[in-house]
Amino acid sequence: MIAVSDLKAGMTFEQDGKLIRVMDASHHKPGKGNTVMRMKLKDVRTGATTDTTMRPDDKVKKAFIESKPVQYLYSQDDTANFMDLETYEQYEIPTSVIEYELKYLLENMEVKIQFYGSEVIGVTLPTTVVLKVKETQPSIKGATVSGSGKPAIMETGLVVNVPDFIEADELLEINTQEGTYLKRAAK
Incomplete structure (x- = not known):
């Protein structure tokens, strides 16, 4: 058994015969009353997500993954x-x-x-993956990294916001946790 206050994003536990993965967990102290844990939970088998609150001293059965x-x-x-x-x-x-x-x-x-x-x-997934840009708007001459960016469709269908200087067929390193562009990948 594990205390609810020890749950972190990515951990999995059993509850009422269901396998639940913690997507997000944070302590919340309302103006009056006791501290609660606000959590976003996902049923591993069905994919259904719920937002819930639990008392920090409640116990759940940690699932062995x-x-x-x-x-x-x-x-x-x-x-x-x-x-x-x-x-x-x-x-x-x-x-x-x-x-x-x-x-x-x-x-x-x-x-x-x-x-x-x-x-x-x-x-x-690994923390980062290298994907090829399948389609994006033409690059803008003189564009810098600090520009607002543009959408790019990767070879897997993922849409990522990239800097204006990125062109089609370039290899990019993508953060899998946030789905964001990190840098150009070495060829």
Whole structure:
């Protein structure tokens, strides 16, 4: 058991037979009364999110999540396929469960999948990925990094705001936690 006050973003716990991942957690002290924890929670199996408050001294059962390195193979219809790098066993994950993560995945990319017992529950992305710009507005001569930027569509379909000097077919390093442009990637 773990105290609610110790929960942080990314942690997973069990509650009423559901597997819940903490998306955001913060202490809140109202004008009157006791401190509460404001949390944004996501049901790992259904993808439903809820905003809730809990008392900091409440206890929840921490879920034991195991990770395994895999290679992303491809997506077909509503299923994403991964292969274990050691045993060559293949795993299928519904695309609805990893909709956000798919925007950062390229075929043959190495990632980690998460297991709860024998159940596959998600994908852990690297902190940054290198993606190619598929489409963007033409660059503006004399543009600087501090400009307001423009949208760019990456090869995976992800839309990222990039500086005005970025052109199509450039490789960019993208932060997977925030979905933001970091820098041009080395070729």
